[in-house]
Amino acid sequence: AQSVTQPDIHITVSEGASLELRCNYSYGATPYLFWYVQSPGQGLQLLLKYFSGDTLVQGIKGFEAEFKRSQSSFNLRKPSVHWSDAAEYFCAVATVIKAAGNKLTFGGGTRVLVKP
Amino acid sequence: DAEITQSPRHKITETGRQVTLACHQTWNHNNMFWYRQDLGHGLRLIHYSYGVQDTNKGEVSDGYSVSRSNTEDLPLTLESAASSQTSVYFCASSPTPGTSTYNEQFFGPGTRLTVL
Numbered sequence: 180a181q182s183v184t185q186p187d188i189h190i191t192v193s194e195g196a197s198l199e200l201r202c203n204y205s206y207g208a209t210p211y212l213f214w215y216v217q218s219p220g221q222g223l224q225l226l227l228k229y230f231s232g233d234t235l236v237q238g239i240k241g242f243e244a245e246f247k248r249s250q251s252s253f254n255l256r257k258p259s260v261h262w263s264d265a266a267e268y269f270c271a272v273a274t275v276i277k278a279a280g281n282k283l284t285f286g287g288g289t290r291v292l293v294k295p
Numbered sequence: 296d297a298e299i300t301q302s303p304r305h306k307i308t309e310t311g312r313q314v315t316l317a318c319h320q321t322w323n324h325n326n327m328f329w330y331r332q333d334l335g336h337g338l339r340l341i342h343y344s345y346g347v348q349d350t351n352k353g354e355v356s357d358g359y360s361v362s363r364s365n366t367e368d369l370p371l372t373l374e375s376a377a378s379s380q381t382s383v384y385f386c387a388s389s390p391t392p393g394t395s396t397y398n399e400q401f402f403g404p405g406t407r408l409t410v411l
Contacts, residue, residue, distance in 0.1 A: 188335070211398045222385060223338075223402040230398070269337055273398040281326070281389065281398050282353075285337040 181206040181274050185286035192260050193294045200255040200289050202270035211273035212253040213283070214244055218266045226268075229253060240264070265293040297322040301386050301403040309411055314373040316406050318386030326389040327369040328400065329353075329361060331382040338385060344369055376410045383407050 182205045192198050204210055211230050215223040227238025234246040244255045253270060270286040299320040308314050320327065325346045330338040340353030342361040350361050358380060360372045373380055384407075387400040 183337075185337075213399070215402075222404045223387075225399060225401075228399060282340060282343065283328075283338075283387075283400055285330075285339075287335055287337040 181210075181272055181284045183270050183272050183284055183286035185268075185270055185289050187289045188287070189290050189292065191292040191294060194262055195259050198255075198257045198260045198264070198291065200268050200270075200291070202253045202255065202286060203251050204253065204270070204272045205251065206272050206274065208274075210253075211281075212244075212246060213271045213273065214238065214242070214253075214255050215269045215271060216240075216266050217269065217288075223269065226255070260291075260293055262293050262295070265291055267291070299386060299388055299401055299403040301384075301406050303406060304404065305407045307409045307411065308376050310376060310378060312376050314376050314408065316371045316373075316384055316386075316408070318369045318371065318403060319367055320386075320388045320401075320403075321367065322388055322390070322401060323366060324388035324401075325366065325391045326400075327363070328387040328389075329359070329369065329371045330385045330387065331355065331380075332385060332405075333382050341371065341384075342369075373408075378410050381408060381410045 184203045213228045214226040217223050226242050227236050229236045229246045267288045267290045269288045271283045273281045302317045328343040329341040339355045344350050344363040385405045386403040389400045
């Protein structure tokens with residue numbers, strides 16, 4: 180069965196510093212991978228996604244992620260963090276159940292705190 | 296603009312009562328999903344539907360039911376609410392196969408349910 184692991188429950192980073200969030204997945208076929216962000220009291224917003232092709236994916240809000248098949252990883256990065264990036268981040272893998280649709284399996288999330 | 300809405304946004308109920316959470320989307324998506332979010336568990340799939348009259352159990356379906364009578368709505372019912380069902384519930388939808396955003400899910404704002 181597919182699974183997603185986010186090893187870091189909390190990360191604290193200073194404003195202006197770089198950020199990297201780790202994500203490891205387990206899935207037998209070619210994965211469809213996503214990063215979502217959840218601001219306090221809000222729903223989930225898609226940051227970026229990987230389906231195929233270039234392994235470095237650019238997303239919204241200055242985020243990028245790199246797919247590494249050999250390491251079963253899809254880590255999220257941002258070169259310079261802004262206070263508004265304080266949120267919870269979720270990695271997810273999509274699995275096609277049948278021709279009509281798909282399911283997402285989520286990691287446990289990483290909460291990012293930004294220090295002034 | 297197309298959107299996905301949930302109601303109520305907050306609900307307090309008592310153990311043993313039946314509760315229904317509403318989810319309505321105007322994306323015209325065939326696929327709809329219900330998740331619960333609990334600390335340390337990320338989002339876990341409760342039920343999902345790939346079209347009208349289609350429903351499927353997710354990984355944490357015990358005590359919950361859904362019905363799909365039209366494309367726009369997927370209400371979630373807690374047959375007899377338990378304290379263990381205190382959680383934040385998210386509804387999501389995704390397009391049908393063949394579209395560029397096939398695997399991407401769009402999330403509602405969530406419903407915070409407290410069972411006393």
